[in-house]
Amino acid sequence: MALTNEFIKGKLTEKFGEGVYSFEEPYEMLTFESHKDDNLKVLQFLFDDEDLKFQFLTDICAVHYPDKKGSELAVVYHLHNLVDNVRIRFKVFTGIEQPDVFSATALYQSANWMERETYDFYGINFVGHPNLKRILNVDEMDYFPMRKEFPLEDQTRIDKDDEMFGRGGSIW
Amino acid sequence: MSDVKHIKLPDGSIEKQTTTLNLGPTHPATHGVFQNIVEMDGERIVSSEQTVGYIHRAFEKIAERRPLYQITPLTDRLNYCSSPINNMGWHLTCEKLLKVKTPKRVDYMRVIIMELARIADHLICNSVVGVDSGALSVFLYVMQYRELIYEIYEEICGSRLTTNIGRIGGFERNFTNTAWTKLDKFLAEYPGVLKEFENLLTRNRIFMERTIGAGPISAERALNYGFTGPNLRAAGVDYDVRVHSPYSSYEDFDFTVPVGTTGDCYDRFLVRNQEMWQSLSIIEQAKQKLEQFKGAEAEVYHADIPEYYLPEKKDVYTKMEALIWHFKIIMGETAMPAGEVYQSVEGGNGELGFYLISDGGRSPYRLHFRRPCFIYYQAYAEITKGAMLSDAIITLSSLNLIAGEMDA
Amino acid sequence: MSRPVRFNIHPKQPDIHDNIALAEMPEGVQGEGYFATGLERALTLARKNSLWPLPFATSCCGIEFMATMGSHYDLSRFGSERLGFTPRQCDLLMVMGTIAKKMAPVLRQVYLQMAEPRWVMAVGACASSGGIFDTYSVLQGIDQVIPVDVYVPGCPPRPEAILDGFMRIQELVHNESLRRRNSEHYKALLGSYGIQ
Ligand code: SF4
Numbered sequence: 001m002a003l004t005n006e007f008i009k010g011k012l013t014e015k016f017g018e019g020v021y022s023f024e025e026p027y028e029m030l031t032f033e034s035h036k037d038d039n040l041k042v043l044q045f046l047f048d049d050e051d052l053k054f055q056f057l058t059d060i061c062a063v064h065y066p067d068k069k070g071s072e073l074a075v076v077y078h079l080h081n082l083v084d085n086v087r088i089r090f091k092v093f094t095g096i097e098q099p100d101v102f103s104a105t106a107l108y109q110s111a112n113w114m115e116r117e118t119y120d121f122y123g124i125n126f127v128g129h130p131n132l133k134r135i136l137n138v139d140e141m142d143y144f145p146m147r148k149e150f151p152l153e154d155q156t157r158i159d160k161d162d163e164m165f166g167r168g169g170s171i172w
Numbered sequence: 173m174s175d176v177k178h179i180k181l182p183d184g185s186i187e188k189q190t191t192t193l194n195l196g197p198t199h200p201a202t203h204g205v206f207q208n209i210v211e212m213d214g215e216r217i218v219s220s221e222q223t224v225g226y227i228h229r230a231f232e233k234i235a236e237r238r239p240l241y242q243i244t245p246l247t248d249r250l251n252y253c254s255s256p257i258n259n260m261g262w263h264l265t266c267e268k269l270l271k272v273k274t275p276k277r278v279d280y281m282r283v284i285i286m287e288l289a290r291i292a293d294h295l296i297c298n299s300v301v302g303v304d305s306g307a308l309s310v311f312l313y314v315m316q317y318r319e320l321i322y323e324i325y326e327e328i329c330g331s332r333l334t335t336n337i338g339r340i341g342g343f344e345r346n347f348t349n350t351a352w353t354k355l356d357k358f359l360a361e362y363p364g365v366l367k368e369f370e371n372l373l374t375r376n377r378i379f380m381e382r383t384i385g386a387g388p389i390s391a392e393r394a395l396n397y398g399f400t401g402p403n404l405r406a407a408g409v410d411y412d413v414r415v416h417s418p419y420s421s422y423e424d425f426d427f428t429v430p431v432g433t434t435g436d437c438y439d440r441f442l443v444r445n446q447e448m449w450q451s452l453s454i455i456e457q458a459k460q461k462l463e464q465f466k467g468a469e470a471e472v473y474h475a476d477i478p479e480y481y482l483p484e485k486k487d488v489y490t491k492m493e494a495l496i497w498h499f500k501i502i503m504g505e506t507a508m509p510a511g512e513v514y515q516s517v518e519g520g521n522g523e524l525g526f527y528l529i530s531d532g533g534r535s536p537y538r539l540h541f542r543r544p545c546f547i548y549y550q551a552y553a554e555i556t557k558g559a560m561l562s563d564a565i566i567t568l569s570s571l572n573l574i575a576g577e578m579d580a
Numbered sequence: 581m582s583r584p585v586r587f588n589i590h591p592k593q594p595d596i597h598d599n600i601a602l603a604e605m606p607e608g609v610q611g612e613g614y615f616a617t618g619l620e621r622a623l624t625l626a627r628k629n630s631l632w633p634l635p636f637a638t639s640c641c642g643i644e645f646m647a648t649m650g651s652h653y654d655l656s657r658f659g660s661e662r663l664g665f666t667p668r669q670c671d672l673l674m675v676m677g678t679i680a681k682k683m684a685p686v687l688r689q690v691y692l693q694m695a696e697p698r699w700v701m702a703v704g705a706c707a708s709s710g711g712i713f714d715t716y717s718v719l720q721g722i723d724q725v726i727p728v729d730v731y732v733p734g735c736p737p738r739p740e741a742i743l744d745g746f747m748r749i750q751e752l753v754h755n756e757s758l759r760r761r762n763s764e765h766y767k768a769l770l771g772s773y774g775i776q
Pocket of ligand 1: 249334639640641642676677678703704705706707711712734735736737
């Protein structure tokens, strides 16, 4: 049977009911959300199910939405079923005060570094990760640089005029 | 001489002792900045730990402050051995977001560029594997022919390595006649060189002894580790983005996806070599297809989307309309759709993905690069466990790790 | 199976006057069987034409360096046949590519390990000034941690530009006084980087 977006959606709602929501199809890729405590259950179901077989983890990344109070950080999983060649996108949202999300490392080895990177950039605390520490930035760094409130530019530089070089601001 | 201190080893510890060796970040044997702290028992690796991030440049953060067309130069610097593929991948992502359809001719031209880049990438990787197994002359020999590819890029876009080639919707200019001549020259000369290259290494006793069985990985582990590209195919999985999610009209081309069986260095080498042959055939096919276009159609090199395609400078200075569009694009007056897209291309070493979230502003709200190197380098600890140190070195280069892509 | 040999079908006559560039003879006194010149002149001449570069290649510019040392552009024409990968043996540190803040202490360490006299060449925009990466993680030019002799602009510089930079280093080496490294001025320079 063809693995259509409707079919996947049906399967998911059959299993989780209200637990999965916000189904969308931006640019043909099925996208949905779940509560952050359920993320492992959903991933496990997608991995194990006979029909779905989303066993290839393409990508994990996070997004910061400072305006969404209470669910500022999103963790986005891109999954791929290599047999039927279907991709889906799965998101969980978490508050910035206590950004705890369960780690997918037990399911996918590849999640290890991707989660470390996400932690490094956004400070998402992956519960159950074997070795959650900074990966790209120096260990001494005391903030999470990809969050929207932190500036891009090197703040120690004095030879560039902020006004002339458009530093610090955004392009609007 | 009673004050000479003898090193006293604890009893029975001789066999059990392991040595810790720090390889990198600037180790002569590693090509690029990788740090491996290896725990060794004699010359066997017991365990190792990788540190990356030595050239972390914050691409994703920069991308949040740049308009779409200024992000192309960043993508150059991801996998700098095959920058044009990254450029095209980015343009395809933008086109998907903007729902732009490119003309067939543009697609085929892109295919030529991308396959040239693939050849350049695999050529470096394979010749460096040769260097690490002791065959420096092969590297020196094929480097000249990589120059031919660079000359073609140079003719098309004006630069050699960090190409910044193309625009959203097509190319900045048509390929010149010189570019075509250079391409023909390359196509005429390169098969002989590649044959020679294979003759030098493929059945070379020393090379085979060094690479067969070095750094193997099974298909299951490779998939679980998120391998893509030649490294996954060497393990026996025929996943190729060009076939599975065709982009830029790859569905029109006839090519095979070479696969290996054991996923060791030798198979990776063979797969890359085969891919170069396939790339050559794809370029030939693309050239034939391009010959079908006649008259005005043969002059098309970009989609007709004035609101996103930066007009040519010559026109900007002489034509009213072009000037207006130029101004609008540069000043961010054109509407940007909001949405999220994921687009991937088959990069030099795997699925290079772009996850772009736009909120309707000029610059992406969030842009994430799926960087194949970064993802599969995690497997390095596992696949070198129990191997000899020298095998670990050759595995490192045959995985084709590019520091720029890994650390973004 | 025998293969036709495609290369070197017309071997060049070994004519050293055409094929090998000879270094200019320094000023001096010569007669039958002897040649006398200043120690400084003889030494700098030797140094200039046998620089041992240490390629500290981190990213894209390193690939252009590969081309520079490869067969097409051939850095060994300038007496740098021998690329040393150990700082102890080299006298020219060629920094190519982005140096992130995480890498800066390593770079400095490498510089400190080199023996005097040592020269430094910053190849590419990133090494010279941070280049296009004005970001929190990138060092804004290696001259913040070590002194630099020659900067080569470009992103990446073409191999010709790298060669040009190399020739400028050669010029510096050639004209450098043997005592420079003991001078107050030089000590003050190193002192400003906190190097004794
Ligand atoms: S100067 Fe340009 S080419 Fe060189 S390392 Fe920096 S970004 Fe790469």
